[in-house]
Amino acid sequence: MSAPSLHLLPMASSYRGDLSPACTQCAEGRKMVLFVTGLCRFRCFYCPVSPNRNQKDVVYANERRVVTDADVLEEARSIGAGGTGITGGDPLGVVDRVEHYVRLLKTEFGPEHNIHLYTHEPHPEKLQRLARAGLDEFRLHIPHYLWGPLASEGGAYRAVLEQAPSWGIRRGVEIPVLPEKEPELRRLLRTLDEIGVDFVNLNELEFSETNEDQLHGRGYRVDPQNGWGVKGSRAVAERVVRESSLSMPVHYCSSRFKDSVQLRQRLLRRAERTAPSFAERTPDGTVILGIVEPDRAVDLPRWALSVARKVGIGSDDYRLDVARRRVELGPEALRRAARRLPWPAFEVEEYPTADALEVERMPLNRAALAKAGVVVGGV
Ligand code: SF4
Structure with missing residues (x-):
């Protein structure tokens, strides 16, 4: 099967194949970001979670600190949300809380409210439980040291991705592009194509207040042409998407796309609904x-x-x-x-x-x- 055709998006983003419905909503500013906890046991060196949330057990709906369920629902209404992206921290570390929010949002806004979740943890029981509660999609964040054929230690990630279709849930992989890992990334993508995942999202690796010391310490540098993007990350991602002969959808999301398109659209929607x-x-x-x-x-x-x-x-x-x-x-x-x-x-x-x-x-x-x-x- 030949690779799907290439589509270009603003701010140097691009994709082949169909975008996930969650990504489409995000680009339109219709996706609420529900941050369910800052606690996380993985400690990735490039973690971008901000200092006021990092390793703190706090909940935010977009920028709103959540105290009650009403805060979540009100924030969703204030942007006219068509869906919610659940993130953290490690959302599966607070799986009861995540299940509660999935049920709350589906009950309030109906089954068409699209909910996706990011996770580092390949935990079939928890994901299956959330699928039963109504979760539409999960995105596995596979650690860079396991990129490749997903054999031996990567087997748990492979198993979850292979099993998920029987739970009635979309499954994808979302990872930051580490520029020095291009060969490993290409091997991982071939493996994911064989498994037949629904999509892969490649994010530009970027500097943030939280990770800049770690990134500098490891020799990464800011790309002077590209906001806070790490030098080389965009070039590798673009090469991979442009040269792709994979049959699964692959999407590169640049850091400038997140700011200039996703965030801006969400702000416009919120201003329209809430500004005096x-x-x-x-x-x-x-x-x-x-x-x-x-x-x-x-x-x-x-x-x-x-x-x-x-x-x-x-x-x-x-x-x-x-x-x-x-x-x-x-x-x-x-x-x-x-x-x-x-x-x-x-x-x-x-x-x-x-x-x-x-x-x-x-x-x-x-x-x-x-x-x-x-x-x-x-x-
Ligand atoms: S899994 Fe996510 S939240 Fe946890 S350390 Fe890694 S990047 Fe940060």
Whole structure:
């Protein structure tokens, strides 16, 4: 059988054969990332899990810290999720929790809510149990030192991949491309093609806050042309996909695709659903707000009313953020009124995510400059 034809995606990603439905949803920003625990016993040297989650037993739905099931469901609704990708840490280390979330999401959003899971652990009983609960797909992360024919020590990975079709679940392999391991990777891909897995995803190896010391220590370098990608990783992945004569689908997902396409699409969807009508939305998926902060302890609701009166806006044109102690309003209205206000006024650009990560903050009046520590003559 000849290899399926090559498709090019933005940001140097590419694939042959059909993309997994989970990958399609991810590219459209319709996949919620459910991080079920930061605990993991594998300790891969390239692990990218961020320091505030790494080896901590915490749950996040996208950027939202999860305390109750309602947090998970609300986050899924806030992006209009068509599916969920379960990750960690080691999700199979908390298999009861994973089963609970699979059942919760399927009950709430129906069987068509596509759920996939990443795992390093070739554990047939746990995966079979999750398949029974409704899991649609798993992606095995095969350790680099076992890449090859999956005989002897790699046998457990082979066994799971061979058995999975009888559990009624899609099975794939997802691994980072270590540039010096191209021969081993090619041998592994031939083995996976013989097994007939549903797909293989190759990820660009990339530097992160967590792994940079380990990667530098092992001689990896940043590719200056390619964001935080490791030099050589993209070239090997592209060669493998372009030259592939394998009949199974193979997909290379670049680190820039994850940021510029997947994340951006998710942000755009979230901004569309959650940003207040007075916010400006950018093509990058961020939102721009005018904000006014009190300069001392105040009765916040009463103070917000006086801000609105001074700016000259109605009750639908602003909102009070009690947690962050600020009034939010349209940036245009605030730009016009800022000089008249005695309180610090800023224009901020931030992510429309639960953690509302701020990208930029621009002072709009003298009080804001003073708060920002800028000494000026005559604003
Ligand atoms: S299995 Fe995943 S979470 Fe665990 S150490 Fe490896 S990369 Fe990190």
